[in-house]
Amino acid sequence: MDPERERIRADLRGVIDCEVLCDDLSLQMYSTDASIFEVKPLAVIRPRRAQEVVACVRYANDNKIPVHARGSGSGLAGESLGPGIVIDFAHALRRVIEYGEHAVRVQPGVILAQLNRQLAELGQIFGPDPANRAIATMGGVLSVDASGSHWLLHGSARDHVESLQVILANGDQVEFGPEPVEAALEGDSNKARICAGLVDILQRNKALIEKHAPATAVNCAGYQLDGVLENGTLDVSKLLVGSEGTLGLITEATLRVSPRVKHRGLVLLFFEKLDLAAKAALEIPALGASACDLLDRRVLAIARETDRRYLNLFPTEAEAMLLVEMPGESTSEVQDRLNHTVDRIRRRRRWAFHAIVTTSPEEVGVYWELARRIAPILYRLKGTTRPLPYFEDLAIPPQKLPEFLTTAQNVLKRHHVTASLFAHAGQGQLHIRPLLNLADPDDVTRMQQVASELYDEVLKIRGTISGQNGDGLSRTPYLERQFGPLYTVFQEVKRLFDPAGVLNPDKKIVATPRPLESLIRPVTVVTQSENGEALPVRRGIRDEQLTLAWSTEEMGSAVRACNGCARCRTSGADARMCPIFRFEPKEEASPRAKANLLRGVLTGQVAPEEMATEPFRKIVDLCVNCHQCRVECPATVDIPKIVTEVKAQYYETNGLSFSDSVLAKIDRWAAWGHFFRPLANWAIRNRGARWLLEKIFGIAQGRKLPLFARRSFLRLAQRRRLSRPTRRSGRKVFYFVDMYANLFDPQLAEALVSILEHNGVAVYVHLGQMPSAMPAISLGAIPPAQKAAQQNLRLLAEAVRQGYEIVATEPSAVMCLKHEYRQLLGSEEADLVANGTTEACHYIWGLHQSGELNLDFRPLHVSVGYHTPCHIRALYQESAGARLLKLVPGLQLRSIEKGCSGMAGAFGLSKKNFRSSLRAGWDMISSLRDPQIQIGSSECSACKMQMEQGTAKSTVHPLKLLAASYGLGPGLDQLAARAPHELTVS
Numbered sequence: 002m003d004p005e006r007e008r009i010r011a012d013l014r015g016v017i018d019c020e021v022l023c024d025d026l027s028l029q030m031y032s033t034d035a036s037i038f039e040v041k042p043l044a045v046i047r048p049r050r051a052q053e054v055v056a057c058v059r060y061a062n063d064n065k066i067p068v069h070a071r072g073s074g075s076g077l078a079g080e081s082l083g084p085g086i087v088i089d090f091a092h093a094l095r096r097v098i099e100y101g102e103h104a105v106r107v108q109p110g111v112i113l114a115q116l117n118r119q120l121a122e123l124g125q126i127f128g129p130d131p132a133n134r135a136i137a138t139m140g141g142v143l144s145v146d147a148s149g150s151h152w153l154l155h156g157s158a159r160d161h162v163e164s165l166q167v168i169l170a171n172g173d174q175v176e177f178g179p180e181p182v183e184a185a186l187e188g189d190s191n192k193a194r195i196c197a198g199l200v201d202i203l204q205r206n207k208a209l210i211e212k213h214a215p216a217t218a219v220n221c222a223g224y225q226l227d228g229v230l231e232n233g234t235l236d237v238s239k240l241l242v243g244s245e246g247t248l249g250l251i252t253e254a255t256l257r258v259s260p261r262v263k264h265r266g267l268v269l270l271f272f273e274k275l276d277l278a279a280k281a282a283l284e285i286p287a288l289g290a291s292a293c294d295l296l297d298r299r300v301l302a303i304a305r306e307t308d309r310r311y312l313n314l315f316p317t318e319a320e321a322m323l324l325v326e327m328p329g330e331s332t333s334e335v336q337d338r339l340n341h342t343v344d345r346i347r348r349r350r351r352w353a354f355h356a357i358v359t360t361s362p363e364e365v366g367v368y369w370e371l372a373r374r375i376a377p378i379l380y381r382l383k384g385t386t387r388p389l390p391y392f393e394d395l396a397i398p399p400q401k402l403p404e405f406l407t408t409a410q411n412v413l414k415r416h417h418v419t420a421s422l423f424a425h426a427g428q429g430q431l432h433i434r435p436l437l438n439l440a441d442p443d444d445v446t447r448m449q450q451v452a453s454e455l456y457d458e459v460l461k462i463r464g465t466i467s468g469q470n471g472d473g474l475s476r477t478p479y480l481e482r483q484f485g486p487l488y489t490v491f492q493e494v495k496r497l498f499d500p501a502g503v504l505n506p507d508k509k510i511v512a513t514p515r516p517l518e519s520l521i522r523p524v525t526v527v528t529q530s531e532n533g534e535a536l537p538v539r540r541g542i543r544d545e546q547l548t549l550a551w552s553t554e555e556m557g558s559a560v561r562a563c564n565g566c567a568r569c570r571t572s573g574a575d576a577r578m579c580p581i582f583r584f585e586p587k588e589e590a591s592p593r594a595k596a597n598l599l600r601g602v603l604t605g606q607v608a609p610e611e612m613a614t615e616p617f618r619k620i621v622d623l624c625v626n627c628h629q630c631r632v633e634c635p636a637t638v639d640i641p642k643i644v645t646e647v648k649a650q651y652y653e654t655n656g657l658s659f660s661d662s663v664l665a666k667i668d669r670w671a672a673w674g675h676f677f678r679p680l681a682n683w684a685i686r687n688r689g690a691r692w693l694l695e696k697i698f699g700i701a702q703g704r705k706l707p708l709f710a711r712r713s714f715l716r717l718a719q720r721r722r723l724s725r726p727t728r729r730s731g732r733k734v735f736y737f738v739d740m741y742a743n744l745f746d747p748q749l750a751e752a753l754v755s756i757l758e759h760n761g762v763a764v765y766v767h768l769g770q771m772p773s774a775m776p777a778i779s780l781g782a783i784p785p786a787q788k789a790a791q792q793n794l795r796l797l798a799e800a801v802r803q804g805y806e807i808v809a810t811e812p813s814a815v816m817c818l819k820h821e822y823r824q825l826l827g828s829e830e831a832d833l834v835a836n837g838t839t840e841a842c843h844y845i846w847g848l849h850q851s852g853e854l855n856l857d858f859r860p861l862h863v864s865v866g867y868h869t870p871c872h873i874r875a876l877y878q879e880s881a882g883a884r885l886l887k888l889v890p891g892l893q894l895r896s897i898e899k900g901c902s903g904m905a906g907a908f909g910l911s912k913k914n915f916r917s918s919l920r921a922g923w924d925m926i927s928s929l930r931d932p933q934i935q936i937g938s939s940e941c942s943a944c945k946m947q948m949e950q951g952t953a954k955s956t957v958h959p960l961k962l963l964a965a966s967y968g969l970g971p972g973l974d975q976l977a978a979r980a981p982h983e984l985t986v987s
Contacts, residue, residue, distance in 0.1 A: 009044050009066070009086070016056045019093075020047040026616055029601040030594045031071070031087050035565040037389055037439060038079040038474050039522035041606075042069065047092040047587075051166075051174065051252040054088060058250065059172030061086055061503050069505050070246040072110065072138030074588070075567035077390040078473025079520070080145065080245045080508060088250070090140050091570075092587055098253065104163055106255045109140025114573050125258040128155025131469065132373045135571045140251050145471035146221040146243030150372060152428045154262075154291035154328065157219060157469065159242040161257045167241060167249035169195070170499040174252070177237035185235045196235060198497040203230045206490045213487040215465040217396040218428040222467035223480050223509060224248075224491050240494075245471050246505040248498040262291070262328040266335040266360035267368050268342055270353040271319040275410075275422075277352040278321035279403040282426030284350075285325055286399075288342050292326040293427035294372050300379070300421055304371050307381050311371065316355055323353075323426065324372055332360055375423045379434060380564050380636035385441075387564070388421055388434035391475050392452040395459050396468030399429035405462065409433060412454045416447050430468040440524045449517060456482065474520055477508055523604035526557035546609075548649035548783045549642065550827025556646070557603050563596035563638045569630050577629045577874065580901035580921040590623045592630035592640040599643050612647050613654035621647045625905035626779040628816070628875035642824055648781025657782060660699025664907040665782040668740045668772035671709075675744045678709045701915035705950050707745045707942075714738055714747035718766040723754065726803070727763035732853075734844065735765050735800040737793075737818065739811035740772040741942035748971065752964035753810055753841050759967055760848055760855055765805060767796050773817035776907040783825065790822045790831075798830040801837040808844045810960065812872035812941050813906055815840045819876060840873065842940060842959055846881035849888070858966040860891035861973050865962070866934035868897045868925055868948060870941035871905075882940050882959035889966045895934055899924035902939075904947040918947065926951035936977050938962065 002010075006023040013021045022028070022045040032041040043066065048054050061068045067085025074081060074091075081087070095110040097119060105127070107116060113134040117126055130149035131137055137147065143165070148157035155161075164178030175192045185196040203210070203226060210226045221243045229240045241248055272278040278295055285293045298320045304311040315322065325342060329335035339358045347353040359365060371378075379388040397405050402424075413420050413435070423432045435451060437444040456466050456479055466476050466483055481488040495502070495510045506512035544552045569592040571578050582590040598620065601607035611617050624644040631639050657665055674681035684690035685706050695702040715738060718724050727733050734757060742750040754764050774789040797807055797818070809815045818838040823831045839847070848854040869880045886894050903922025908914050919926070929937050929952050937948045937956035948956040957976045964970035 006043055012060060012064075013044065013046060013057065013086075016060055017046065017048070017053040019049050019053045022046070024616065025607060026598060026611065026620065027589070029607055030588050030597050031074070031089070032082070033522055033565050033597055034074040034076045034079060034081055035390065035567060036077050036079040036082070036473065036475065037391060037522055038082055038520045040079070040082040040084055040474075040520060042083060042087045043085055045087045045089060047089045049093040051094075051168070054168055054250060054252060055172050055174055057086060057088060058168050058170065058503075062170055062172060062501055065501055065503060067503050067506050068250070070109075070140065070144065070250050072141035073112075073133075073136045073567045073570050074565065075133045075136055076141065076145070076473060077393065077470045078475040080471045080473040080505075082474065083505060083507070085503070089588065091138050094252070095586070104255055104257050106253060107139050108253060109138060109143075109251050111139045112572065113137045113139060113142055114571075118573070120258055121261065124261055126261045127161065127256060128259050129158045129161065130155070132375070133567070135373075135573050135576070136567045139254060139256075143242050143251055143254060144245050145469065146225065148219055148425075148428070148469045150292040150294050150425055151326075152219060152425060152430075153286055153293065155259065157221075159225065159239060162238050162242055163255040163257055165238040165241055165251055165255075166253035167251050169249050170501060170504050177241060178255075179234050179236040179238075182230070182233055182235050185237075195497055196237065199237065199240070199494070200230060200235060202490060202493055202497070206487070209487050209490065213484050215396070216398045216463035217465050217468070218399060219396050219430055219468045220465040221469055222465045222472060222476065223484055223487070224494050226490070226494075243471075245473065245508045247495060247509045248504065250504070263330055264332050264335045264360070265291070265326055265328050265365065266332075266339050266358070267365050268325045268327070268339045269357040269368065270323040270325065270343070270346055271316050271355040272321045272323070272353055273318065275321045275406055276403050278323050279406050279426065281323060281346045281350065281352045282402060282424075283400060284345065285323070285342065286427045288345065289327060289338055290325050290342070290427060291328045292324070293425070294324045295422070295424040295426040296322045296324065296372070296375070297422040300375055300423060303378055303381060307378060308371075310367055314357070319355070324368060326365075335360055372423075374568075374635045375421075375432075378635045379421055380562055382436070385438045386436040387439065387561070389437055389439065389448060390434060390470075391448055392455055392466070393432045393434050394468045394470040394476070395431045395433065395455065395464060395466060397429045397431070397459060397462055397464035399427070401462045401464075402426060402429055405458070405464075408458050409455060412451060412458065415454075416451050418447060418451055429464075439521055442518075445518060445521065452479075472509055474507065477511055478514075480509070523600075523606060524557075524561055526553050526603045546650075547646065548653065549646050549824050551824070553603065556599065556643070559639055559643060560596045560600040560603060562636050563593060563600075563640075564636060565593055565597070566635065567591070567593060568633065568635055569593050569640075571633075574898065574900075576633050577871065577900045578633050579624075579630055580627060580903055580905070581623050581625060581917070583900065584917065584920040585623070589620045592624070592634070592638075595621060595624060595640055595644050595647070596638060599647060612650040617647065618651045621651075625908045626775075627871040627901055627905055628820075629871055629901065632875050645778060645781060645783070645824070649783040650781075652781040652783065657780060660911055660913075661780050663698045663700070664911060665777040665780045665785070667776050667907060668774070671740055671744050675709045675713060678711070682708045695912050699911050699913065701910060701912045703915060704910055705946060707741075707946070710745055710747050712747065714743045714750040715766065715768055717747055717751070719768060723764055723766040724768045726765055729763045731761060731763070733763040733765065733805050734808040735767065735797065735805040737770060737773075737797065737807055737809040737814055737838075738766060739809060739814040742810050743772075746942070749810055749958050749961060752958070752960045752970050753808070755964055755969040756845060756960060756967065759969060760845075760853065762848075765800070767800070770796055773811070773814040775813040775817050775821070778817070778821050778825070779906055779908070787825050790817075790825050793818075794822060794826070794828070794830045794834055797834045797837075801833050805837075806844065807834065807838040808841050809838065810841045810940070810958065812840060812870045812876070813943070815876060816872040840876065840881070840940070842880070842882040842885055843877060845960075845963070846884055849885075855967075856888065858889050859968055861889050861962060861966050862891040863973055863977070864893040864895060864933055864935045866895050866897050866929050866931065866937045867959075868899075868902060868929075868937065868939045868944055870939055870944050871901050873940055880940075882938070885963055886938065886959050889962065892962070892966075895931075897925055897928045899928050901925075902941070902944040902947040904941075904943040906943050909943065909947060919950070922947050929954065
């Protein structure tokens with residue numbers, strides 16, 4: 002750590018009582034956002050209360066150190082990046098302070114979507130809805146004056162502010178809201194001084210402000226001076242909204258809320274030409290639409306390719322689509338409005354050639370999901386080019402939309418640039434993203450040239466270069482061109498509020514002119530030669546140093562695919578995402594942080610040796626290999642693979658701690674435990690022995706553990722001659738038996754065999770197979786995992802060649818065979834086995850789909866709470882286990898969609914993670930306690946342990962219930978009874 006950072010850390014720890022981060026890894030994580038820029042700060046603080054922000058700002062002002070407010074870090078223009086002290090408001094200042102009949106008071110770290118979920122219970126909503134609202138903080142929404150698709154109905158954030166509590170540059174904490182000018186100027190406080198100066202600036206420059214105001218519906222370029230002084234009332238909060246933290250830092254906000262729309266529906270209108278869609282967009286707002294968004298053919302094509310829900314929905318000949326929403330007091334009113342829109346645009350005007358109308362809430366949600374995830378979805382494009390958010394926030398007078406789209410296309414063609422287009426067409430706001438390569442200096446130059454020409458065309462028609470995403474580092478250098486002499490007024494306002502220029506410099510007003518190239522995020526992989534030299538810096542990593550089956554260039558592509566959009570920070574019920582981040586909302590817990598750190602290593606910003614350090618290890622240990630981020634990420638970034646490589650690098654240098662080593666080799670310990678079954682089962686039941694196990698092996702004393710079975714399933718399979726290859730014709734499976742079914746629950750394995758044989762499927766169990774080694778992989782112990790994988794692949798690949806289909810009952814084992822082994826070895830055998838492997842329930846469901854499943858089920862009168870394991874969700878879009886249970890007569894299935902169970906394989910077994918595991922899975926445990934649910938069900942043995950941890954109800958595999966319904970195994974009463982060893986051990 003350099004001396005300046007060391008001094009700042011020591012000074013700040015003397016004045017504030019919160020986290021102060023100055024280490025290289027933390028600064029690397031906070032040096033980027035969703036923009037194309039990277040700026041390393043001097044320090045990061047995570048305040049728990051406003052007083053700590055006050056102390057930090059005073060210290061920064063006294064020492065002339067810049068201060069940058071940060072929420073989720075989802076800004077597209079680099080608004081929260083800077084070389085000073087970053088204040089992370091999203092970590093702890095997340096409280097909704099007060100609800101009112103028409104207003105709500107919030108802290109800046111409150112997530113917009115979470116706020117609206119709470120307001121929905123009161124029939125209210127905060128209307129502005131930027132596309133990133135699932136992760137956008139209210140501080141961020143206010144700092145850029147966000148609006149979104151529903152601007153036609155709700156306007157922007159500025160229209161909903163009643164008052165703001167802010168911290169000024171000198172550290173004063175004041176409240177701004179509408180008040181008479183005379184009252185605002187009373188006294189000799191800093192607030193009164195600012196108000197007096199602002200009134201003077203506004204009165205002197207009234208004509209200039211009116212002359213240079215854009216003729217657009219939306220605008221957040223520069224400082225919004227209109228409406229601040231009206232009819233003898235001064236409302237400074239209107240100026241602060243959209244100021245990007247350059248005039249003051251918001252610590253609380255009182256916001257007006259609106260009644261929720263009772264009913265809504267959508268119409269998708271498809272056009273053969275882009276200009277026809279633009280013409281239609283001019284007429285739609287007058288028809289009562291609450292939203293009107295335009296998507297071009299490139300976005301539609303990617304949607305079709307990446308999501309099967311849109312495959313047959315969008316016509317391939319469509320050059321553009323309008324997504325139009327209509328609100329109403331009743332479904333019939335909404336339907337009439339939608340029909341009238343179709344009649345006008347398609348039948349009368351003959352602009353659209355196809356239309357899809359829906360009032361179904363489920364379908365409305367699916368269609369809106371596309372519009373909200375457009376930018377990240379574009380990152381699924383293969384190759385080195387990426388959709389760059391640089392000039393992506395233009396706004397023009399809506400009536401100029403058709404002609405401007407033609408102009409924009411001509412500018413792009415002149416520079417041979419391909420771009421995607423998404424527009425809030427109803428308000429004339431355009432999101433244009435050029436597909437360019439940041440590693441190519443020519444593309445960087447081309448990007449700036451296109452931006453300059455597009456801005457000139459925008460300004461010719463009195464548009465604005467910033468509609469709702471802020472000026473940040475991207476557009477601030479162009480503001481003087483847009484506003485001319487009004488820019489000097491902006492400078493005067495900045496000096497009034499922030500004389501020392503410490504509040505987020507280089508946003509709105511250029512403080513230190515710097516070339517764009519010096520701020521762009523590095524993307525070029527630094528390679529290291531054999532003699533230790535590296536170009537362009539003496540850092541790097543060689544292919545032969547990697548543990549997984551990939552190259553440094555492939556690693557670079559993986560981390561570049563992460564655009565920093567912050568979707569992995571979501572906590573909504575509609576996405577499972579990272580279970581660790583949900584209960585520990587720190588930046589390092591987010592999947593994005595791991596990609597940022599590895600990119601730092603690959604591009605020479607972080608020394609490769611850091612991967613072998615304990616701080617790096619602690620960060621990657623926050624990933625539990627659940628694969629939910631990979632599934633939910635719009636760009637499908639494989640964060641688990643990135644984390645596994647980093648953990649493997651640590652393992653190569655340091656090995657594992659004793660407790661982690663126990664978990665990595667848990668299959669061996671379990672084999673010994675089964676060999677000494679009476680002693681092991683006694684120890685599991687005995688409190689004293691459990692205390693000793695915790696002290697020696699790190700296995701949490703409070704964790705309920707299953708007892709070892711009397712006989713292993715492999716031994717039973719040998720007795721039943723299942724270990725001999727079948728000679729029968731027809732369907733045949735190779736049963737890959739994992740540790741749990743083999744040593745702890747052979748009844749599950751027998752249920753599978755019984756079901757398959759009942760349906761005419763032959764089963765083969767090879768006695769030489771080994772456990773999947775998923776615990777070792779999750780902990781980074783790759784060499785022993787590769788040995789297990791090689792042995793299993795030899796057996797399994799040969800079985801596939803002989804016509805067997807591989808089936809496993811444990812989701813983590815299926816994940817290993819279909820995903821992890823490919824990454825470990827990258828061999829043809831791994832590909833062969835991956836393609837020939839199916840999870841047991843999905844295999845049986847396949848029998849049903851092909852008409853080969855016997856449906857002679859007996860009724861089971863029971864209410865079952867079903868939880869989908871993370872690995873099932875990562876492998877398949879839907880759970881076949883839940884589908885099979887719906888075939889059983891009398892069985893009532895209640896889906897428990899509360900995210901990850903928190904067990905995460907061996908993660909929840911250890912003492913150090915026990916409480917975190919319970920916190921992560923508490924919503925699921927609480928749901929299972931519903932008295933209407935009699936038993937739980939899940940395919941995952943680890944999830945079963947967690948589900949039984951906090952309830953007195955048994956959790957059984959869906960196959961056991963299926964076997965019981967067939968009359969092939971223990972009855973329902975036996976399955977629902979809890980075994981004595983499963984009672985609480987505390």
